[in-house]
Amino acid sequence: MRGIGKRFGATEALAAVDLSVASGEIHALLGQNGAGKSTLMKILSGALVPDAGSIELDGQPYRPRNPLEGRRAGVAMIYQELSLVPHLSVAENVFLGVEPTRRGLLDRVLMRQRTREVLAELGSPDVDPDARVDALPIAGRQIVEIARALAAGCRVLVLDEPTSSLPRPDADRLFATMRRLAGQGQAIVYITHFLEEALAAGDRYSVLRDGRLVESGATAGVPPERIVTAMVGRAGSEAYPRSPRQAGEALLAIDNLAGLTRPNDASLTVHRGEVVGIFGLVGSGRTELIRAIFGLDPVLRGDVRVMGLGEAAPTARWRSGAGMVSEDRKGEGLAVGLSVADNLMLTAFGPWVTAAGQRAASGPVIGELGIRLADPLQPVGQLSGGNQQKVAFGRLLHHDVDLLLLDEPTRGIDVASKAAIYRTIDRLVTRADRPCGVLIVGSYLPELLGICDRIAVMRRGTLAPPVGAAETSEHALLLAASGGGN
Amino acid sequence: MRRNLVTLMALLGAFLLFAILVHSETGDFGFVSGPNLELILRQTAIVGTAALGMTLIIAAGGIDLSAGAVIALSTVVLAAALSAGLSPLAAAILGVLAGAAAGALNGILVTVLGVVPFIVTLGTMLALRGVAKGLAHEQKIDAPMTWVNSALAALKPEDRWMLFPPGVWLTVVLAVLVGVTLNYTRFGRHLLAVGSNEAAARLAGVQVGRVKRRVYLLGGALVGVAGVFQFARLSVGDPTVATGLELDIIAAVVIGGASLAGGEGWVLGSLLGALIMTVIRAGGSQLGWSNWVQEIVTGAIIVTAVAIDRIRHRRHG
Numbered sequence: 001m002r003g004i005g006k007r008f009g010a011t012e013a014l015a016a017v018d019l020s021v022a023s024g025e026i027h028a029l030l031g032q033n034g035a036g037k038s039t040l041m042k043i044l045s046g047a048l049v050p051d052a053g054s055i056e057l058d059g060q061p062y063r064p065r066n067p068l069e070g071r072r073a074g075v076a077m078i079y080q081e082l083s084l085v086p087h088l089s090v091a092e093n094v095f096l097g098v099e100p101t102r103r104g105l106l107d108r109v110l111m112r113q114r115t116r117e118v119l120a121e122l123g124s125p126d127v128d129p130d131a132r133v134d135a136l137p138i139a140g141r142q143i144v145e146i147a148r149a150l151a152a153g154c155r156v157l158v159l160d161e162p163t164s165s166l167p168r169p170d171a172d173r174l175f176a177t178m179r180r181l182a183g184q185g186q187a188i189v190y191i192t193h194f195l196e197e198a199l200a201a202g203d204r205y206s207v208l209r210d211g212r213l214v215e216s217g218a219t220a221g222v223p224p225e226r227i228v229t230a231m232v233g234r235a236g237s238e239a240y241p242r243s244p245r246q247a248g249e250a251l252l253a254i255d256n257l258a259g260l261t262r263p264n265d266a267s268l269t270v271h272r273g274e275v276v277g278i279f280g281l282v283g284s285g286r287t288e289l290i291r292a293i294f295g296l297d298p299v300l301r302g303d304v305r306v307m308g309l310g311e312a313a314p315t316a317r318w319r320s321g322a323g324m325v326s327e328d329r330k331g332e333g334l335a336v337g338l339s340v341a342d343n344l345m346l347t348a349f350g351p352w353v354t355a356a357g358q359r360a361a362s363g364p365v366i367g368e369l370g371i372r373l374a375d376p377l378q379p380v381g382q383l384s385g386g387n388q389q390k391v392a393f394g395r396l397l398h399h400d401v402d403l404l405l406l407d408e409p410t411r412g413i414d415v416a417s418k419a420a421i422y423r424t425i426d427r428l429v430t431r432a433d434r435p436c437g438v439l440i441v442g443s444y445l446p447e448l449l450g451i452c453d454r455i456a457v458m459r460r461g462t463l464a465p466p467v468g469a470a471e472t473s474e475h476a477l478l479l480a481a482s483g484g485g486n
Numbered sequence: 487m488r489r490n491l492v493t494l495m496a497l498l499g500a501f502l503l504f505a506i507l508v509h510s511e512t513g514d515f516g517f518v519s520g521p522n523l524e525l526i527l528r529q530t531a532i533v534g535t536a537a538l539g540m541t542l543i544i545a546a547g548g549i550d551l552s553a554g555a556v557i558a559l560s561t562v563v564l565a566a567a568l569s570a571g572l573s574p575l576a577a578a579i580l581g582v583l584a585g586a587a588a589g590a591l592n593g594i595l596v597t598v599l600g601v602v603p604f605i606v607t608l609g610t611m612l613a614l615r616g617v618a619k620g621l622a623h624e625q626k627i628d629a630p631m632t633w634v635n636s637a638l639a640a641l642k643p644e645d646r647w648m649l650f651p652p653g654v655w656l657t658v659v660l661a662v663l664v665g666v667t668l669n670y671t672r673f674g675r676h677l678l679a680v681g682s683n684e685a686a687a688r689l690a691g692v693q694v695g696r697v698k699r700r701v702y703l704l705g706g707a708l709v710g711v712a713g714v715f716q717f718a719r720l721s722v723g724d725p726t727v728a729t730g731l732e733l734d735i736i737a738a739v740v741i742g743g744a745s746l747a748g749g750e751g752w753v754l755g756s757l758l759g760a761l762i763m764t765v766i767r768a769g770g771s772q773l774g775w776s777n778w779v780q781e782i783v784t785g786a787i788i789v790t791a792v793a794i795d796r797i798r799h800r801r802h803g
Contacts, residue, residue, distance in 0.1 A: 068691045083686035085679040087749035092675055097691035099672040106670050148690075 005052035006039055013039045014211045016053070021187045021204075023155070026178055028202030028219065029191045032231055032386075032414035036211040037191045041158045044189070045077035046070030057156070076149030077158040084141055086134035091115040093133055094148045118147045121184075122177050137283070139170035146177070157181065159190040161412055163197060167281035167443060168478065175201045194444070195224040207231055231415060240450025241423050243430040247453070248272035251403045251437040252322075254293060257302035262288040264461035266302070270403065273435040275425060276466060277448040279477050280458030286441045287327060289458065290405050293439075294324045306403060318347045323401035325392050327408040327441070329385075333392040336381035340366070340373055343380050343391050344398045365394040369420050386417030393421055397428075404428070406440040410447065422451055445474040457481045489743040489795075493758040496741075496791065500762055504769030511773055521640075526764050527654045528638045532557070532715045533731065534760040535657050537738040538664045539589075539708030541756045544739050545668065546701045547681035547748025548596065548603040553709045554731040555615040556588040558724065560713020562618045564634075565627035565723025574632040581717065582710035588614055589706015593699035611732070618725035627723035637718040653715050657757075660708065665753040667704075677701055681748030737784075738763060741791040762787065 006014040014036045021027045031037045042048040044055065046064030055062045057073060064070035067077065084093050091111040092099075100107040100114075115129040124143045133141060142162060149157055159178075163171040178188050178201065192198050198205055199219045206216035207230040215230040228239075252270040257263060262285030270276045280286040291297040293304055295313045304311055306322045317324075326332035334343050341358035344365055350357070355377060362376040369390040373383055380391050389409065396404050404425070410418045428436040442448045448455055449469050456466035457480040464480060501517075508517040516522060536553050543550050564581035568574065588610065595606045637653035648655070668674040676697045679687040688694050716727060740746065741762055742755025763784055770780040 067689055071691070083683070083689050085682045085686050085690075085749070087678055087682035088675065092679075096675070096679055096687065099675055101672055104671065105666070106672060106675065108670075 028198035277452035539705030545751025585710020593702030
């Protein structure tokens with residue numbers, strides 16, 4: 001790709017970007033949200049047409065006008081929001097749009113057989129071609145997406161944030177698959193926010209900032225600090241702000257809590273003035289735990305008290321000063337069609353709703369989190385992912401809760417947005433008047449170690465007693481979560 | 487397939503219940519007699535055939551509220567053609583084509599205007615009812631009796647070898663064809679893909695607009711066949727007939743296990759759903775239940791059927 005440029009109205013999304021990826025290479029594309037990574041990859045895959053520049057594929061000029069043309073030319077993009085058809089089987093998804101037929105009827109035998117071959121090539125022969133896609137875990141669905149691209153004969157694969165929703169072992173398997181594909185001569189570009197991951201899995205990397213290529217090279221021996229500097233334009237020393245904290249009275253106390261399927265046994269106390277982290281693999285029951293605490297999932301056994309109040313519905317939880325941010329921003333976090341102000345104020349509207357009142361009420365939250373928008377009455381769906389997440393989080397600020405239950409609050413968002421959320425969490429738990437308590441579920445260990453005071457590990461529905469963040473390590477936590485230790 | 491089994495059990499349950507109730511009331515097993523079974527099948531053919539088309543439309547993520555009006559339109563066109571001296575076959579074909587044309591109109595409006603199907607077909611429901619009334623000059627059109635009327639009439643003794651009237655057989659044949667289309671053709675997969683995740687289907691190169699237009703066209707043609715059956719029952723072209731029938735049709739599809747969110751639809755299930763509703767009605771009237779009691783029971787059955795399905799889904803994740 002040479003000299004690629006793209007404008008959206010007045011904003012220049014990309015300017016004179018060059019990128020080359022060789023066959024057999026894994027190329028990590030890094031940058032903050034809004035840096036132009038996705039735009040560049042959409043141009044490569046045909047979803048967007050560039051205003052300037054040219055692309056060559058195998059030495060031939062290549063100008064796809066839509067994703068279908070891109071796919072036919074051999075470039076496939078695997079989006080963050082997986083684009084599979086949930087009600088159809090694995091084989092049917094792999095062949096969607098290019099179904100083989102025999103005498104007018106679907107050739108299911110051939111579909112199944114080819115699917116099995118491709119899955120075996122991918123090192124995932126355990127995926128059943130007849131399984132319905134909505135019955136597969138996210139990692140399995142990603143494999144199906146990749147299998148679809150391979151079955152269509154693609155030679156350039158673009159993966160957009162492939163590991164953001166994967167637990168560690170699945171991510172490692174995905175890297176092994178990528179490595180295997182590269183060995184077969186595929187060119188792979190992958191977009192990621194995880195620096196360590198990019199450096200470990202990629203052969204080469206490129207960093208975009210504000211639509212420009214600021215750095216690229218081989219990953220071997222490059223310190224993460226240098227890439228952070230390239231991404232943010234300054235040295236990122238204050239990644240995890242942490243002021244001196246003082247734990248106070250208990251806000252949340254759960255005792256031998258069990259839900260219908262998960263959790264099986266969880267006991268924990270969260271005090272004012274502290275951040276408690278829960279680490280666990282996907283499926284360990286950490287999300288279910290938070291949902292049960294907030295009254296979204298039924299409690300089977302055990303005791304849950306939030307500020308003295310026992311089992312209660314979400315409305316009562318909000319009223320007593322607890323707030324929750326869901327991990328599923330689009331599904332549960334935000335009403336994307338409504339305005340930023342509506343979303344911020346959703347739990348605490350006054351009796352009258354006026355435009356002026358909404359602007360005034362949402363102003364402080366927007367200021368504190370640095371939410372970038374044109375107008376508080378703008379639909380939240382128009383904001384970037386990071387800013388949307390700030391709005392979801394900002395609702396707790398507007399409501400002025402004492403206890404924050406956060407499920408993966410920084411997943412898939414850019415470094416600057418993360419930093420804004422970390423800063424706010426730190427301010428809330430250390431403020432003089434009514435310091436908050438925070439319970440945060442995460443799967444990114446450096447983050448949890450950076451912001452939490454205590455961390456508890458969830459494993460197969462059982463929550464281990466929390467340990468001080470200063471007394472543990474990534475290694476120890478991962479070992480405890482994935483079943484290596486006791 | 488498991489889903490169809492559940493619907494089948496429900497049908498058998500309803501049937502047994504009424505067999506016992508009728509037996510305790512009258513002392514005979516009239517409910518399970520051959521003539522009664524034939525009656526139930528004859529009465530199911532109209533809703534059942536239309537439900538085949540509705541299954542395709544709902545599985546593709548759409549809805550068709552105009553089905554009742556289209557049935558009326560089809561009877562009017564058929565009767566007018568017969569009165570004008572056309573052969574019964576040509577008239578019946580015209581009746582089906584009227585349905586197909588209405589379906590094509592729905593499909594074009596949905597895809598070209600990009601208006602949601604609920605609104606489009608709400609509009610065509612009113613407009614096509616108006617067209618039917620206009621064509622018929624707001625009167626019933628009497629048509630000469632022809633063999634078309636025997637499609638759903640009780641069998642004469644010399645035709646007993648057919649077991650069921652030809653209209654019932656036609657419904658069965660159409661059901662097989664629709665079932666094969668849905669499950670064993672590329673078009674069927676594309677239809678389900680559009681209903682399940684339209685964006686993903688488009689990305690995979692499925693021509694979403696074309697699939698939808700075909701689905702509505704096919705659905706309309708099947709509703710047209712239902713209109714021919716409706717005419718056969720009454721032997722008049724009646725522009726006011728089948729008012730509200732679209733809701734029975736949708737109910738049959740939903741009882742049959744389809745998801746109104748799209749991506750799922752069961753041909754056999756929809757037919758069984760239509761049968762369940764006929765059994766309740768036939769059983770209710772044989773027990774001397776008032777119409778209003780039957781309506782309450784039918785309504786309760788619809789909600790119960792879907793609620794049971796929801797609970798099952800929740801349990802299986």
